[in-house]
Amino acid sequence: MYKSLLIDPAKCTSCLQCELACSFENEGLFNPAKSRIKVFEFEHGLTTIPYTCTQCEEAWCLHACPVEAITVNPNTGAKEVSDSICVGCKVCTIACPFGTVNYNSSTGKVMKCDLCGGDPQCAEVCPTGAIVYVDSDWTGYSKMRDSALEAHA
Amino acid sequence: MHHVIVGAGPAGVIAAETLRRKSLVDSITIIGNEPYPAYSRMAIPYLLAGDVAEEGTYLRHAENHFSDLEIDILNESVTAVAPTDKSVSLSNGESVTYDRLLLATGASAIRPPISGMDSPRVHNCWTLSDAHKLLHDVNAGDRVVLLGAGFIGCIVLQALVEMKLDLTVIELADRMLARMMDDPGGRMIKTWCEAKGVKVRTGAEAIAVEERDGALEITLGDGSSIAADHIVCAAGVRSNIDFLAGSGINFDHGILVDNHLQTNIEGIYAAGDVAQGPDLSTGEQQVHAIQPTASEHGRIAGSQMAGEAVPYGGSLSMNVLNTLGLITSSFGLWDGVDGGDRVASEDQTYNRYLRLEFREDVLIGALAIGLTQHVGILRGLVQTGVRLGAWKRRLMSDPSQIMHAYLACVQGSRA
Numbered sequence: 001m002y003k004s005l006l007i008d009p010a011k012c013t014s015c016l017q018c019e020l021a022c023s024f025e026n027e028g029l030f031n032p033a034k035s036r037i038k039v040f041e042f043e044h045g046l047t048t049i050p051y052t053c054t055q056c057e058e059a060w061c062l063h064a065c066p067v068e069a070i071t072v073n074p075n076t077g078a079k080e081v082s083d084s085i086c087v088g089c090k091v092c093t094i095a096c097p098f099g100t101v102n103y104n105s106s107t108g109k110v111m112k113c114d115l116c117g118g119d120p121q122c123a124e125v126c127p128t129g130a131i132v133y134v135d136s137d138w139t140g141y142s143k144m145r146d147s148a149l150e151a152h153a
Numbered sequence: 154m155h156h157v158i159v160g161a162g163p164a165g166v167i168a169a170e171t172l173r174r175k176s177l178v179d180s181i182t183i184i185g186n187e188p189y190p191a192y193s194r195m196a197i198p199y200l201l202a203g204d205v206a207e208e209g210t211y212l213r214h215a216e217n218h219f220s221d222l223e224i225d226i227l228n229e230s231v232t233a234v235a236p237t238d239k240s241v242s243l244s245n246g247e248s249v250t251y252d253r254l255l256l257a258t259g260a261s262a263i264r265p266p267i268s269g270m271d272s273p274r275v276h277n278c279w280t281l282s283d284a285h286k287l288l289h290d291v292n293a294g295d296r297v298v299l300l301g302a303g304f305i306g307c308i309v310l311q312a313l314v315e316m317k318l319d320l321t322v323i324e325l326a327d328r329m330l331a332r333m334m335d336d337p338g339g340r341m342i343k344t345w346c347e348a349k350g351v352k353v354r355t356g357a358e359a360i361a362v363e364e365r366d367g368a369l370e371i372t373l374g375d376g377s378s379i380a381a382d383h384i385v386c387a388a389g390v391r392s393n394i395d396f397l398a399g400s401g402i403n404f405d406h407g408i409l410v411d412n413h414l415q416t417n418i419e420g421i422y423a424a425g426d427v428a429q430g431p432d433l434s435t436g437e438q439q440v441h442a443i444q445p446t447a448s449e450h451g452r453i454a455g456s457q458m459a460g461e462a463v464p465y466g467g468s469l470s471m472n473v474l475n476t477l478g479l480i481t482s483s484f485g486l487w488d489g490v491d492g493g494d495r496v497a498s499e500d501q502t503y504n505r506y507l508r509l510e511f512r513e514d515v516l517i518g519a520l521a522i523g524l525t526q527h528v529g530i531l532r533g534l535v536q537t538g539v540r541l542g543a544w545k546r547r548l549m550s551d552p553s554q555i556m557h558a559y560l561a562c563v564q565g566s567r568a
């Protein structure tokens with residue numbers, strides 16, 4: 001059973017530790033703009049939602065890639081982008097209906113959550129437990145819907 | 154059960170892989186007529202630009218990918234289909250019988266019917282062989298005219314600039330990217346290209362080409378002419394359907410398929426650039442000629458051939474491209490519908506543009522320039538038809554809140 005990132009927006013205080021940890025782990029710099037997890041603020045910060053790829057079952061990004069640059073990591077189930085194979089065509093960025101693959105203009109390639117190889121730094125640093133890395137059989141859509149955001153009916 | 158797939162592009166290959174996942178016992182043969190391992194046309198611009206080696210265009214990288222999956226590959230051209238015998242004829246005179254057949258023969262580049270287009274100095278940019286010829290014949294500094302600034306033309310444009318050519322673009326329509334961008338967006342792209350040193354002539358028709366003293370002279374409709382060393386033609390493509398004449402398989406622009414991607418003949422399917430299949434937005438049969446549709450078709454056709462009869466809702470027309478650093482995308486009914494609502498915001502200083510089209514409170518289409526973060530959400534919203542409720546009004550005053558609208562409406566849907 002793969003583990004996945006379980007996000008509970010109600011616990012998020014918008015401290016942005018996750019964005020900093022993600023950008024540092026993956027891009028080597030503290031820059032939220034290069035983070036693969038993004039905290040969205042509503043009503044001037046009254047509600048905040050950390051948001052990233054759910055490693056969905058459908059893997060739209062992987063199937064749309066013309067050069068097999070996105071593959072499934074057999075240990076974590078993460079859909080990972082290989083920078084050396086990616087040509088930067090961005091087709092995956094429009095194919096993912098969750099908007100969780102982004103173009104990185106500094107590399108000319110794309111970036112998405114890869115679960116840090118099984119030790120996701122966002123969950124590691126989150127001080128409130130809003131992001132945890134747990135065993136889960138929830139997948140794709142249902143997970144997106146179930147990690148409900150009650151405040152925003 | 155023997156499945157025969159004609160065409161080794163993304164649609165054919167993905168169908169074969171899907172079939173194999175669903176059935177371990179059926180035999181699967183792909184018949185493809187290009188002299189290369191299965192590759193992606195989409196990667197050609199990156200080969201031209203020198204970003205990747207030829208292997209970088211291949212669809213699959215593992216050495217024995219196809220033999221490991223027990224997918225047979227036959228390097229031949231299919232010349233005819235005989236549904237009554239359930240067989241296809243090959244150019245070597247042999248024939249292959251099938252139980253189920255997938256036609257995934259893609260499209261070919263076409264040239265405008267004007268004199269002089271048969272010169273060896275006129276190039277297509279559609280196949281790996283075209284790319285080889287371009288790389289061989291064209292040198293940095295050469296004067297090159299790009300005929301056509303549609304979607305493919307604008308992608309090729311980027312590669313031609315990276316090849317350091319002296320480039321002039323000629324486009325018949327009154328703007329660049331006429332079929333995926335509106336007037337303000339098209340203008341923004343043209344201004345951007347010109348600022349980067351590319352000469353762009355929209356509303357210009359090439360009416361004749363003449364080869365003289367080792368160069369070309371291109372005459373335009375307004376009587377002016379342009380001298381060039383080479384022409385790269387990106388003036389359209391046509392589905393590869395000629396071999397179907399007399400087969401009884403129905404076609405229009407492409408092979409007509411229903412929401413099971415099946416043709417009018419049971420057991421014969423079509424997928425990818427050759428298929429005129431259901432469009433998600435209109436419900437009509439359309440040829441999309443884009444990678445996401447080809448790969449989706451491949452998966453659906455593979456499942457159908459394996460016996461899963463789940464109907465397909467149709468594919469969404471969408472594009473993304475990078476024109477000299479300006480990133481443009483389009484989704485669905487970006488030109489709107491009667492009685493719908495529209496909002497557009499344009500920022501000329503930062504070269505950003507976002508246009509959203511609604512039917513009631515549902516997003517049905519979008520255009521974006523300069524949007525690279527979370528852009529897929531536009532697909533998500535159009536594809537799932539999420540009702541935006543009160544968020545539609547907020548988007549009408551600030552379309553940049555699209556990601557917020559999605560999170561609120563989708564993730565909050567249970568509350």
Ligand SMILES: Cc1cc2nc3c(=O)[nH]c(=O)nc-3n(C[C@H](O)[C@H](O)[C@H](O)COP(=O)(O)OP(=O)(O)OC[C@H]3O[C@@H](n4cnc5c(N)ncnc54)[C@H](O)[C@@H]3O)c2cc1C
Nearest residue numbers: 160162163164186194195231258259425426442443444447
């Ligand atoms: C330069 C370029 C850039 C592109 N960029 C993009 C992009 O950025 N985004 C995007 O969405 N799309 C892009 N496309 C389009 C995309 O490549 C196509 O939509 C995709 O290749 C379609 O896949 P397919 O499998 O349907 O057809 P194809 O890839 O065309 O494959 C069909 C195969 O069938 C073979 N075949 C044809 N007839 C026969 C026959 N009778 N017998 C045997 N074999 C046959 C063909 O030779 C070919 O190998 C681009 C295309 C080009 C050329």
Ligand code: SF4
Nearest residue numbers: 053055056060061096
């Ligand atoms: S990036 Fe999008 S399509 Fe790819 S696995 Fe994540 S959610 Fe799925």
Ligand code: SF4
Nearest residue numbers: 065086087089090092
């Ligand atoms: S941008 Fe890279 S990973 Fe995404 S589809 Fe293109 S080649 Fe594949």
